[in-house]
Amino acid sequence: MKRNDFLEHVAWTGAGIVWSLSATGVLASEPARAAEGFSFVQISDSHIGFSRPENPDVIGTFTRTVDAINALPQRPAFVVHTGDVTHLSKPAQFDTAKQILGKLNVPSIVLPGEHDVIGSPQAFLAAFGRRDAPNGWFSFDRGGIHFLSLVNVYNFEIDGKLGADQLDFVENDLAAQKASTPIVVFAHVPLYALYPTWGWTTEDGARVLSALRRFDAVTVLNGHVHQIIQQTEGNIRFATAASTAYPQPAPGAADKPGPLQVPDNALLKVLGYRSVELASDSAARVTDHSLG
Amino acid sequence: MVFFRRIVSAALTFGLATYGTQAGANTPDRLLPSALTIHIKDFRFSPTSATIRAGDRVTFVNDDDEAHTATGVDRTFDSEGLDTAQTWQHVFAKPGVYKYFCELHPYMTATIVVERSAT
Numbered sequence: 001m002k003r004n005d006f007l008e009h010v011a012w013t014g015a016g017i018v019w020s021l022s023a024t025g026v027l028a029s030e031p032a033r034a035a036e037g038f039s040f041v042q043i044s045d046s047h048i049g050f051s052r053p054e055n056p057d058v059i060g061t062f063t064r065t066v067d068a069i070n071a072l073p074q075r076p077a078f079v080v081h082t083g084d085v086t087h088l089s090k091p092a093q094f095d096t097a098k099q100i101l102g103k104l105n106v107p108s109i110v111l112p113g114e115h116d117v118i119g120s121p122q123a124f125l126a127a128f129g130r131r132d133a134p135n136g137w138f139s140f141d142r143g144g145i146h147f148l149s150l151v152n153v154y155n156f157e158i159d160g161k162l163g164a165d166q167l168d169f170v171e172n173d174l175a176a177q178k179a180s181t182p183i184v185v186f187a188h189v190p191l192y193a194l195y196p197t198w199g200w201t202t203e204d205g206a207r208v209l210s211a212l213r214r215f216d217a218v219t220v221l222n223g224h225v226h227q228i229i230q231q232t233e234g235n236i237r238f239a240t241a242a243s244t245a246y247p248q249p250a251p252g253a254a255d256k257p258g259p260l261q262v263p264d265n266a267l268l269k270v271l272g273y274r275s276v277e278l279a280s281d282s283a284a285r286v287t288d289h290s291l292g
Numbered sequence: 293m294v295f296f297r298r299i300v301s302a303a304l305t306f307g308l309a310t311y312g313t314q315a316g317a318n319t320p321d322r323l324l325p326s327a328l329t330i331h332i333k334d335f336r337f338s339p340t341s342a343t344i345r346a347g348d349r350v351t352f353v354n355d356d357d358e359a360h361t362a363t364g365v366d367r368t369f370d371s372e373g374l375d376t377a378q379t380w381q382h383v384f385a386k387p388g389v390y391k392y393f394c395e396l397h398p399y400m401t402a403t404i405v406v407e408r409s410a411t
Contacts, residue, residue: 052357053398088359088373114396118361151359199399256335258358 011180038143039277041069041076042186045221045243047115048097048103049087054259055267056247058087064272064291070105078106078140081187082223082241083113083153085128112136113224114153115190121154137166139173139175146177150187152213153204154233174211183218184276190222190240192233195251200225212236219276219286225251226260227270228288242272262277268292326351326381330402332360332374332394337402340345346387346409357395370395 046062055061069079081101086093094116101108108127117124121136123128132138136151148170155161162170177183185191191205204207212218218236226248231238247270249261254260262270268291311392331338333355352362354374362371362380368390371380383399384390385408394400 049375088375090373115359115373118395119370144310199397257356 004007013098014143021159021252021256025188027242037074037277038145038274039074039076040142041072041079042082042221042241042274042276043069043079043244044188045084045113045226045245046084046097046100047087047243047245048100049093050245050259051092052259054261055271059096059100060247061291062097062244063270064268065271066100068289068291069273070103072275075107076275076277078109079104080109080149080186082219082221083109083111083185084115084223084243085112085113086116087121087126089118091123094123098127104146109186111149111150111188112153113187115159117153118189135165135169135276136167145182145184148173148185150185150191150208152187152189152191154165156172162205162208167204167207170208173209174215177215179214182214183212183215185212185218185220187220187222189224191220192231192238193235194225194229194231194238194240198251198257200251200257209236221276223272224259241274242270242288242290244271244273244291245273309354318402323351323379324349324381327351328402331355332362332400333340335360335394335397337362337392337394337400340402341405342403343405344384346406347383347385348406349383350404351380352382354378358368358408359396362392363395365391384397 013211043065044209047058048060070077078221101110112121112124114129125136130138133149139146139148139150141147150162150166150170151238152162154161174183179276185208187202189202190200191202193202213235215235220236220238223240225240225242226243226246227240227250229240230244246255246267247262249260270290271292272288272290275289277285277287297346327344327350328342329351330342331353335356335358352371354360354376357376359375361372361373364370367394369382371382373396374380384404385410387404387406390404390406392402392404
């Protein structure tokens with residue numbers, strides 16, 4: 001893989017990105033199976049409990065996000081939260097987040113981020129654990145798409161890490177899928193080496209990416225970096241999401257990662273959510289919506 | 293508005309300096325005397341390496357803009373999440389070499405060497 005290929009279509013923006021995947025896109029490869037009108041929404045990094053000047057009202061911006069999703073003209077099939085629901089894994093923070101997510105008029109899927117498993121994953125699992133996924137990772141099929149929901153924040157000792165058990169699960173799960181089936185993967189930390197200097201990578205993510213290469217079209221949706229970054233590597237399209245709480249610097253644009261102060265009137269423009277929908281021409285549209 | 297918030301932040305910091313306390317689940321009502329203070333700043337533990345005696349109390353202070361933890365690699369101690377300006381104390385009772393890291397940013401690592409008590 002040439003570096004130039006890997007970095008193809010790299011883009012960074014605070015919000016407002018719209019891209020369509022008609023020609024080689026995630027769903028266009030198999031229009032006969034993909035359900036027309038099917039859509040879902042991704043939200044990420046709500047950091048309930050954060051209370052610094054970069055956003056003194058994360059409850060307010062998270063609530064605003066939920067209200068905006070409920071007002072979408074096309075009701076999504078579900079909402080996935082790709083982690084860092086809370087800032088410090090406190091039960092009260094999970095309670096608050098659960099109450100706000102409970103206002104959604106559609107079901108939600110919630111992945112943990114490293115901020116949700118500080119000390120142990122128990123508080124997260126108590127709030128959002130699933131009986132059908134005792135280890136946290138699972139797969140499901142909706143709208144003609146095969147979804148994988150992964151956890152790369154357990155054993156978080158160097159970078160994001162999936163672990164041997166989860167890697168075995170991924171490989172076995174994908175082995176049962178046809179190459180023409182559109183695949184969508186959720187995980188908190190980027191599965192590829194987005195910016196390892198800041199830990200924005202998954203130590204053992206390469207095995208997952210290897211297992212994904214034989215498919216016609218794959219979309220990997222992550223959080224963690226609090227900004228929209230898109231990259232395409234062959235058949236795999238990566239997209240990290242904006243936070244609903246606060247932005248972070250672009251990779252290498254500051255000495256360190258962390259909350260980025262923007263002018264008060266600019267905050268809502270860099271926070272938001274993402275919708276993924278199948279348009280009437282069977283092309284997938286991934287649309288990032290800002291809150292302001 | 294931002295300026296106002298900075299004043300509030302400065303006032304909170306002043307309160308910490310004056311009274312040695314700060315609201316938060318990790319923070320004791322009153323800080324006890326300690327043999328060593330580890331400052332967490334700019335994604336680093338400082339000092340990165342330190343030596344104390346068995347039974348010494350260590351104070352960890354998060355002076356950074358980001359949340360951090362001080363977590364033993366062997367899990368014998370764990371501050372859990374420390375928000376900005378929060379403080380946590382731990383007594384190292386047994387001699388040994390204690391490597392620790394931040395659970396949120398695992399590339400942040402440091403070591404405390406605990407020697408036998410003089411008594």
